[in-house]
Amino acid sequence: MAETAHRAHPSPSTYWVIAGILAVVTAIEIAVPSISALDPVKVPLLWALAAVKFFAVVGFFMHLRYEKKLYRTLFFFGVFGVFPLFIVVLLTFNAL
């Protein structure tokens, strides 16, 4: 039975806070390409900001951090399966 249990979902106020964080991160994302001083770190910075938004939505709005391990495994199998897929596609076309 313990396997089927999951933690309680957050309150609406938490959702609003997360939405505020997402809005701020989006504003930073939009600003980054226009700041030339950030050019050397632009690519990793934009990926990091996208990852923050991605995991905030998945964790809090999709409640995955409160769910059973099975659901996390099923989903992240697809998410992390994308990386070998990228490598295979790019290697196939000599683009890596």
Added chain:
Amino acid sequence: MTSQSAPVEVHDHHDIKPIRKAAMWVFLGSECMFFGSMIATFLLYRNETADGPGAEIFDIPFTSASSFILLMSSLTMVLAHNAFENRDPRATRIWLLATAMLGTTFLAGQVFEFTEFVHKGLTLSTSSFGSAFYMLTGFHGAHVAIGVLMLMTMFYLSFSGRLFDDRGLNVELVGLYWHFVDIVWIVIFTVVYLLQV
């Protein structure tokens, strides 16, 4: 016999909920692979413009605004789910409608954007860049449109009371689908738009 079959039916009904939810997570995982392959294709052809328009025609402020709208639709969706869990039909209905409206606004923005790009010479057949761009963003738009239809179905069901008629997981499943559409756009916005300017 009747008294024996009834509990079995109820037991099966309750058992199917986690299975449906697990199936949805499997589906979303497979969708990651689907969009991952399209993003890989876009990365492969992002410079293959065949002397036609490329990423320079992107209107980042406009796309940023529509991205923000889609992002906030995830907030309204989770509030709809929260209201549903609290058995509040009025709030559920309002937030479902708000989510559908935000999704429709995003779609309208995409139609406007595509129209602008076609006028600037970027079509599906202009170049490999054009094909990869329209396939990726077009398929995402199709997913948003399907999500809006599902939200409006939930909205309609809320008036007949069938939304709370032990079909609770449907709102949750639609919510999962909607949030997934949002996280795919988070990646597309970064890869296709922000990293190309």
